[in-house]
Amino acid sequence: MTSLTTGLILLRGGRVYTPAAPDATAMVVRGDTVEWVGTDSAAQVAYGDAADQVIDLDGALVTPAFVDAHVHLTSTGLALSGLDLAGCRSLAEALDRLARHAREHPGEVICGQGWDETDWPEGRPPTRAEIDAAAGDALVYLSRVDVHSAVVSSALLAAAPGIQQADGYTEDGWLRREAHHIARRVARDAITPGQRRVLQRAALRRAAELGIGALHECGGPEISGEDDFTDLLRLAGEEPGPEVYGLWGELGAVDKAERLGAHAVAGDLCCDGAIGSRTAYLREPYADAPDTRGARYLTAGDVAEHLVACTRAGVQAGFHAIGDAALDAVVEGFAKAAQVVGEAALVAARHRVEHAEMADTDLIAAFARYGVIASVQPAFDAAWGGPDGMYARRLGAERALAMNPFAALAAAGVPLAFGSDAPVTPLDPWGAIRAAVYHHNPDQRISARAAFTAHTRGGWRALGRDTEGVLRPGAPATYAIWQVGELVVQAPDERIQAWSTDPRSRVPGLPDLSPGVAPPRCLRTVVRGRIVYTREGALE
Template identity: 30%
Template structure:
């Protein structure tokens, strides 16, 4: 037997390439030596180790085109409030969590929904009623605002005199000016995130990263694009890389999170810092791809920049206006960095596309591959414009889950809800559509994500009516957008994303066949095996995950 060659035979292999399907894969030296019919694989590799797939479906490894790795690892350890249906439910969950963690100096939660408050506004007193003595930090489901109690405000040093940062807002009592306990957008990023980062150790971050890796491998993800990298996260990834002798449990491309400053020089200086990182961190397992710019907020908290007001008559200014954006985008484009722009509101995508047009005109015909993230509400004209500019539409089916749409739809309250998350419009216009999860703002497993993509139904509560089913995607298309196109979105198309000869042996084996058993089976299908660069990183039969467990133990 030749231990360096493995023949996975007798499978139903979805290649995400033009040939569509195959029966066998031959892996040699971490790559795919052959993909095709079993009879030819037997001839090509007669002495290979053979693994009989017994008809199982094999897919290219999922590439999560938009995630936050260390943040996801931390979130998995927080109190999950997504299923809380009202304030009493939220309070009861917090109280039980506090009682179960009596020695924790502060309590961290996540994923509460604005709709659970039935139109009410979150206040610190609501949390104080159940936990008055310890700081409590509760990330909203979209992770664009945080709800805190009085003890947390005190720990953060926030009071009536604390100024609102550029692009953010501290919720205040209209009569007294005192902080109410809600911190929106950059107020969360500049006050809460640094405080919690200061309180976390390198060991905490490494354990969070390892936990994210472990969950991803168990769920069939072989590559990830981290969309909010900072110094702490990069240091953790590099420690994991060193511990893995130059490899990671899965491939990581990352975008450095830009901070909106009040002058052009400081904004552009950040681009030059990222250029240096981009040149230094360019390995096969970890690379700095470019920058991430959060142009606006989210619709649920009415912080996304819209062309027309929300249902209550308010609107939001962009975090990055066009004047501040153009110099940064132009400098990054000229340097060959990938630019990823968070643009949820239809005005935000307008601003981002205009800035990109300016940069393209200024820098001429150079290689570029820019992206826009989320695009939950966008005009038809800008869909066409995005495609014409060659911008990748990076979107997350999990955000369209009907179970979390009540408040989203109420905040718009008009015709705009009828063009929510219009995935097929982008491909029909000729754009590349890359699918991801945006974990931890939404569940990370890709198979339920594919269920939402193909049905527009809820993976949380499948009994709910679908959300604009005309925008659903065929299963094969959805899978290709989450593998082939997700790899393309971070310039990995020559490495992974398809099961074709010469590419990395990154693939996943399913226990059920959604093509024959129906897309509903995506909610119950389990991962049998995850293979990264030819190495089995997860095998359900052994219920082990050697790479991630070793990393987590550091």
């Protein structure tokens, strides 16, 4: 269902998550705007029988729709409808999936993603020879879960002139750095515009089903290409669904970003790679590969020049930076830029950094000083944190424990915007909130309220829209309706996972996110008054 609600709509008989009235059970929407929130009885007094439509919530919870602050929607569509290698428990299983997909799709280019060798008994990715044996002469591109390296077939290498001389090339087919960028372009160019549209629609549909009302698409010349980026923005603008805001990751490309319709010259403008692929740029070598500290793609000078250009143009800038050495370069770049445009101008511009997984105390203090927004992904800790996780294997226990410092960032006053980096981790906003609340390091846990804010208002704040992401009179009618159990309020100490149902708290309750408790189920998603998803049979 994708229709614009008209007239006066009264939602009643549920619970509304709003700071305007902690005990609210009803909400009134007129067109694309929230007009009123309060109790059922107060709604009757204020509006009587004036509503053109009454929706009985039957105890459901109404919240602001989520914002996913870091996605790659075409690749997410591939993960939803193509060859998904996430969850493969062994190299053998991954090769079996590849072989089956090749048999079922003869003559097609195969783009798969999501493999992660760290927990496989074989302890390694597929080789080019194994891919050729499984898929024959098909052109095959299989990206690792972090999408910063890939394994490819001989046919793809033959279609990529010069790749053997590129940095990061290996004979066994596992490609990193520039060689990976070349291979990704070959695979990307093999997807037709029609196929791309199908993939993008699938990703947007899935987002709507999960109560996501807006997404930050991270594109760039090495990520998705101009056609993919502009086609997605056009599709999202023409068809009802979640809103899409484009971040174009190219150094100094202020004019190009404007031409492409981008909101910012930011996102995956990569200073380094990723921990899993050992391309994140570190101060000290990897624990499991002492001969490397990863890859540096931008210098502090590059960062400074980009910041100055964007700040002067009144455009948000941003960078992908994971390793501590890469974050050092970002912070040094901010210091250099401040000497040119001034600290106040940098703060006002609300520049952003994606991931910031290895930010330490000094780096966090610099983020706060320069007004940096941290666009972070709690699911990374859920997937790779802990004493036996990928972080610990790549970095050692001490460095792994300090990863993804959400509580330290929040305590320093650094604004947080939560995302998934889908398809690196799936679209799953409630799962991200749970991951932040139950971070592997208890010292880095944040409250459910803080996490929910980061996944709603935080995403809007990262776009410079401070009035959105909250349900109160005058706000946009962008919301989701959820089937939930009992609502709870987290104890004041953010590191003690205790919950209360005491109504005297005067704090709006959220679903119980304790481990083992089923997440809320989305019944409806509304974007600026337009229904973009309704679960079959719900709210009738």
